[in-house]
Amino acid sequence: MRRKTGEKVGILFIGAYHVWLRNALVFRKNIRVNLLPPFIEPLLYLGAIGFGIGAYITDIEGLPYVRFIAPAILAASVMNASFFECAYGTYVRMYYQKTFDALLATPITIHEVILGEIFWGATRGFISALSISIILLLLGLASPSGLLLALPLSFVAGLLFSGIAACFSAVSPSIDTISYPATLFIAPMFLFSGTFFPLHLLPWIVQILALLFLPLTHVVSLIRGLLTESTDLLWALNITWIVLGTIVFSVLAIRLFERRLIV
Amino acid sequence: MTMSDSPLPNRVIEATGLIKRYRELTAVNGITFSVTKGELFGFLGPNGAGKTTTMKMVQCVSPRSGGALKIFGEDPEFSGRSIRKRIGVVPQETNLDPDLSVFDNLVMYARFFDISKSDAEKRALSLLEFFELQAKKDTIIEKLSGGMKRRLLLARSLMNNPDLLILDEPTIGLDPQARHHIWEKLLKLRAEGHTIVLTTHYLDEAARLCDRLVIMDHGNILVEGSPDELVRTYIGMDIVETDNTDEVTRYLNLMDISFEIGGETIQIRTNKPRELADILMDKFQGIRVITRPGSLEDVFLMLTGRRIRE
Numbered sequence: 116m117r118r119k120t121g122e123k124v125g126i127l128f129i130g131a132y133h134v135w136l137r138n139a140l141v142f143r144k145n146i147r148v149n150l151l152p153p154f155i156e157p158l159l160y161l162g163a164i165g166f167g168i169g170a171y172i173t174d175i176e177g178l179p180y181v182r183f184i185a186p187a188i189l190a191a192s193v194m195n196a197s198f199f200e201c202a203y204g205t206y207v208r209m210y211y212q213k214t215f216d217a218l219l220a221t222p223i224t225i226h227e228v229i230l231g232e233i234f235w236g237a238t239r240g241f242i243s244a245l246s247i248s249i250i251l252l253l254l255g256l257a258s259p260s261g262l263l264l265a266l267p268l269s270f271v272a273g274l275l276f277s278g279i280a281a282c283f284s285a286v287s288p289s290i291d292t293i294s295y296p297a298t299l300f301i302a303p304m305f306l307f308s309g310t311f312f313p314l315h316l317l318p319w320i321v322q323i324l325a326l327l328f329l330p331l332t333h334v335v336s337l338i339r340g341l342l343t344e345s346t347d348l349l350w351a352l353n354i355t356w357i358v359l360g361t362i363v364f365s366v367l368a369i370r371l372f373e374r375r376l377i378v
Numbered sequence: 379m380t381m382s383d384s385p386l387p388n389r390v391i392e393a394t395g396l397i398k399r400y401r402e403l404t405a406v407n408g409i410t411f412s413v414t415k416g417e418l419f420g421f422l423g424p425n426g427a428g429k430t431t432t433m434k435m436v437q438c439v440s441p442r443s444g445g446a447l448k449i450f451g452e453d454p455e456f457s458g459r460s461i462r463k464r465i466g467v468v469p470q471e472t473n474l475d476p477d478l479s480v481f482d483n484l485v486m487y488a489r490f491f492d493i494s495k496s497d498a499e500k501r502a503l504s505l506l507e508f509f510e511l512q513a514k515k516d517t518i519i520e521k522l523s524g525g526m527k528r529r530l531l532l533a534r535s536l537m538n539n540p541d542l543l544i545l546d547e548p549t550i551g552l553d554p555q556a557r558h559h560i561w562e563k564l565l566k567l568r569a570e571g572h573t574i575v576l577t578t579h580y581l582d583e584a585a586r587l588c589d590r591l592v593i594m595d596h597g598n599i600l601v602e603g604s605p606d607e608l609v610r611t612y613i614g615m616d617i618v619e620t621d622n623t624d625e626v627t628r629y630l631n632l633m634d635i636s637f638e639i640g641g642e643t644i645q646i647r648t649n650k651p652r653e654l655a656d657i658l659m660d661k662f663q664g665i666r667v668i669t670r671p672g673s674l675e676d677v678f679l680m681l682t683g684r685r686i687r688e
Binding site for chain 2: 221378
């Protein structure tokens with residue numbers, strides 16, 4: 116029995132890998148356009164907010180402002196890259212390009228399609244994290260060993276944000292309605308997750324809400340710890356939220372797509 | 379043909395009382411049919427007849443709501459993956475990868491069947507040659523004409539060397555040249571022994587290609603047979619076509635000749651087309667009279683009516 120389950124999981128991941136491979140091939144075809152934003156965007160944020168506004172700000176928690184926000188910019192880029200890939204990218208592939216229809220006519224199953232999409236979304240997050248890491252390393256804004264640990268963490272965070280995005284994509288009646296989660300969930304999360312100012316400056320009720328409902332809070336907390344070589348009691352909670360969230364949202368996304376597409 | 383309990387080895391599809399229900403709609407209402415190895419089998423019917431829904435069930439994409447269905451003797455409910463491995467599908471709507479080249483589309487698709495890259499590349503080259511697309515090997519999909527896209531979809535559906543080929547409206551929206559080209563390739567594939575199932579609402583296409591076909595409407599199969607058989611059984615006679623004017627209809631009613639009105643024309647089934655045509659031409663100056671043998675289109679319109687379908 117156990118052997119059979121193991122076999123099934125193996126097949127599931129091989130199928131998901133083929134879906135991932137398809138997305139990676141398309142990404143490679145447009146690599147120049149695709150690699151521009153992950154390099155330019157963090158430079159803009161670091162320049163304008165870190166060095167610009169940061170010039171008027173004294174140290175935050177013993178750190179120069181630009182070092183304080185560097186980890187947050189990395190975390191937020193992972194979130195944006197993964198979320199937008201699995202919200203808009205997935206929706207386009209499902210609805211406009213009918214890629215899922217083509218895939219489902221092969222031995223690939225809907226579970227493998229969605230799992231492959233989520234892995235691909237996480238890969239986009241990882242690519243963003245990698246390009247920012249290079250910039251931060253060159254500017255000396257982060258601990259090199261911390262960056263090394265932040266990269267695998269970025270992939271896991273990418274899985275989380277991709278899973279969340281896929282859930283929205285699965286229930287969106289049209290591509291326009293994806294802008295609801297983008298502006299009502301992702302945009303506030305970008306600002307209120309301890310990204311540009313420490314979480315404890317907020318009223319305690321908002322802090323609790325952020326810890327409960329804004330997963331970026333947990334990612335920022337972990338990555339900031341790694342890049343500034345400090346630890347925090349919150350880490351246990353951070354890791355638990357990310358791991359559980361990844362599993363719950365991935366499974367939910369698969370179920371929702373199944374309900375939408377297998378009729 | 380009788381249904382046996384154990385599937386015959388050369389039965390590719392066997393459906394008994396197959397049903398598909400959506401919430402308030404019964405799209406397929408208990409149909410029974412079978413397709414034998416090497417056959418080119420057609421599903422004909424107006425829009426909304428249930429053809430595509432039936433194809434989706436055969437493809438193991440859409441689960442059935444009732445009845446029995448066996449593909450290669452296996453049940454799609456439990457063996458979907460292994461059945462799909464042996465099926466090639468040409469969908470109604472183009473779903474090629476717009477960002478990839480013609481060649482990459484084929485090779486990437488084969489990967490989903492666990493075909494190795496080198497085998498896929500070899501097969502892609504030979505299929506491009508068969509469908510006369512070698513020159514377009516590195517072209518991006520959006521630069522292809524409608525006919526080329528269809529041929530590429532056909533080539534893609536053959537990448538896994540399928541035992542069953544399913545084509546949903548293979549020539550929809552194509553110009554006559556492109557349609558003939560596709561027909562020629564399909565006949566070649568049939569001659570090679572491929573089992574092919576296609577849906578169409580082009581009657582000339584069905585008459586020309588299909589060994590056997592069913593006509594569907596409102597989720598039911600109305601008739602089944604070879605195109606010739608159906609014309610012989612349901613029309614059996616020649617057709618005289620003439621203009622729909624009051625004098626003609628009055629005369630035909632008077633003479634007790636039954637006829638059918640289709641817009642501007644009147645159609646009369648008769649054993650003596652020549653005589654009837656002569657009489658009509660004598661009696662009514664300047665009207666148009668045509669005699670022709672009955673066709674599949676007459677069977678189709680007779681069975682499904684002339685009302686426009688949305």
